Amino acid sequence: MSTTVEIRKSVPIVADVDVLVVGSGIAGATAAVTAARNRATTMVVDRFGFPGGGSGPGLIGGAPTLELPDTMPDGLPGIPGEFVRRCEAYCNAPLLNHYFRDSQVMIYMWLRMMQEAGVQFMFNAYAADPIMDGNQVRGLVVENKSGAQAIRANVVIDATGDADVACRAGAPVDTRSTYGHPGMYFAMANVDMEEYEAQVVNREPNREDLRWAKALFQRELGRGVGRLNRLVSYFRPAWESGEYKIIRKVDDLGSILMDHGLFRSVSGAQPVRDPIRIGKYGIVGALVGVQGGKSHLSGDAAVMTSLEVGCRAYIFETSHFLRQHIPGFKDAYLHVVSSYFHSRGGRSIVSECPVTTSDAQAGRLYDDVVFVGDDPENRSAKEGEARRGRIEGFDFPYRQFLPRGVEGLLVTGRAAIIQPPVMRARWMIFLMGQAAGAAAALAAKTGTTPRALDVRKLQHLLHHQYQSPMGSNARLRELGII
Ligand SMILES: Cc1cc2nc3c(=O)[nH]c(=O)nc-3n(C[C@H](O)[C@H](O)[C@H](O)COP(=O)(O)OP(=O)(O)OC[C@H]3O[C@@H](n4cnc5c(N)ncnc54)[C@H](O)[C@@H]3O)c2cc1C
Structure with missing residues (x-):
């Protein structure tokens, strides 16, 4: 028997912030630190009692820089680079495939860096319905031990990995990613x-x-x-x-x-x-x-x-x-x-500008690039002709964070990509988190929506503050970033 129950209730508003980040895996935690460091009041919500997602309770912590292209010989730049270096200082060794040790270090370091940046936490809270004003997301209702609670926000970042917020906000989603592989x-x-x-x-x-x-x-x-x-x-x-x-x-x-x-x-x-x-x-x-x-x-x-x-x-x-x-x-x-069963790919948004395999293989350029990505499988396929490190990669466009048909929302991390091309590698998830966090802070502070954001300002910030890899100097000049 199939029935429907409609529930209507008043929910207390427990917080009102510039940026609300839903999910605190690599993407969400990086986004939260970045947004807070850019002077946005920021709150992070996660269904677990601590951050990390796949790299925390999922125990896939080891080797966060696995498959990093040789175009980044000095490691990850910006906040991701700082995070990795600070973790490694605790381990006295590189983070390298030591899954259970590194997951614990990463959980601690996320908590510490978020606290230092002034991020507010709400853990053990499951994202329920977004608060909608027409097609604009204005915040989120969560379910936790206290019951249902509402958090208002100028910009919401969906970093749940499964596009939970985007999906409930009515954005079209795609479940065809062949790299689900949970x-x-x-x-x-x-x-x-x-x-x-x-x-x-x-x-x-x-x-x-x-x-x-x-x-x-x-x-x-x-x-x-x-x-x-x-x-x-x-x-x-x-x-x-x-x-x-x-x-x-x-x-x-x-x-x-x-x-x-x-x-x-x-x-x-x-x-x-x-x-x-x-x-x-x-x-x-x-x-x-x-x-x-x-x-x-x-x-x-x-x-x-x-x-x-x-x-x-x-x-x-x-x-x-x-x-x-x-x-x-x-x-x-x-x-x-692992504390939970999680996925390498899975449900993702239908974004304004999804990068396809042919885009990746062609090394396609986008004027709204936020970092240069690289598909390791594509890289090894080309290994004979172009050795690792000499492949330029492809641009990851800002519009890939924007779900179709919904305003006030950025989607980052796993749910922002449809695979192939393979973009699940953690170094790219870090850079996605950093770019989305910076974009959300800029949008919230300038009273604009993520869709209407001046992308040049974002690129400027990502380049000058975080050295996000966005191409050669000639390319950066062409885009007016330097
Ligand atoms: C088995 C496995 C092996 C992998 N191996 C590799 C590898 O070798 N190399 C590599 O580079 N990558 C690997 N990955 C991929 C990598 O781990 C992921 O791409 C990365 O962790 C994704 O980070 P994320 O922040 O986007 O999502 P996640 O880490 O999934 O974080 C999502 C967060 O959102 C929270 N959340 C979800 N839904 C809700 C909700 N409704 N309400 C509140 N909170 C919510 C979760 O608790 C979690 O903290 C692997 C993944 C898996 C599953």
Whole structure:
């Protein structure tokens, strides 16, 4: 039986700010710090009790500068660069694939930098309906322990990763991104690394088992075995006896797989200097991802719930399988699992100016560029002809933050992009956050809407204050930025 309940209620206004940032992952947290440093009163709301999103409770904290193009030899500029440097000062080492350590450092550093900038927080608060005045967003209603509460704002930034605010404000959204690929990270502790490396990592896989596994992966997923190749002789008997399935279908929703293998291990593809690993007993991590089916529907609560339940069972059973069968794991235990199930892509806005694969491949220029982006997959495809670092990339236009048909709203981070081209790399998410935060502050302080913003002023600020990479000096002169 399908029914509708209409709820009308008065909601107390608990804050009135220049800029309200919804979601405090990399994009939202960077946007909040940037807006506040540009003298906008700023509030950040998140459904969790702390910031970080995928890089915080999602535990994908390691390597925030992964895939950074050689055109930025000195690392990320501006606020993102400051953030990374300050995190690294705590770690006494580069942030590099040490997912669970770096996530905690990043959570702390976001809190600290937001507090220093004067950002107000409202955590454990779920974004509900935006406050609308015609097609203009004027703030947001949140649901938290105190009930429903309203926050008024001159400009709202949707950094939820799934375009939650834009969607409820009536903006058209797109769910076709082929890089949805949601997943979770887990780590096993007390692994006897010496035994594991001697028995598993440093041994060639049995050829017959490898052939069997390749056929299985092709049949089930249409792809190769990848970094799981060293484990084939262990998971084959378990698969055949029905004891443990390395690939697990969740109805028609998608296939769960430990698709990156075991970190610092199976393929040796991740040369990580991990101080925790030194010595006999160490920690081994793995990413569990979901592919195919409806796994791209990150805005569908029922789909995401079923997939998360499936992933949590898969992770526990995988940890049990590892303990039972993989050399070195006998005394290991499941040490940590991501707090939530989250996506690399998913629902995004239909923006005023979406960059397409052909735009990226052609290195298309836009006069409203806010930074130069780079698709790592496009880069490696071109590797033969143009080596890494010599590829110029493509312009990321300001209009990509603007949802169609809705005013007063900027969308940044994951939900501002449709993939491919692949723009989920965190260094680009940082730069998106910085640009959106600066734009929101400028719009709020000058009493204009994000759509009517003078983009040259924004570019000027991004270049002079934050050294956002926006092209050559000749290009900057052509645009009147210098
Ligand atoms: C499994 C996995 C592996 C990845 N691996 C890599 C990699 O190797 N390299 C790489 O560069 N990138 C990787 N990524 C991508 C990268 O992590 C993301 O692109 C990046 O974290 C996105 O940041 P974001 O700020 O846009 O969104 P998120 O980190 O998703 O942040 C969104 C925030 O909004 C909050 N929120 C959402 N909805 C609401 C709501 N309704 N109300 C209140 N708050 C809300 C969330 O709690 C969260 O804090 C990976 C992602 C995943 C999922």
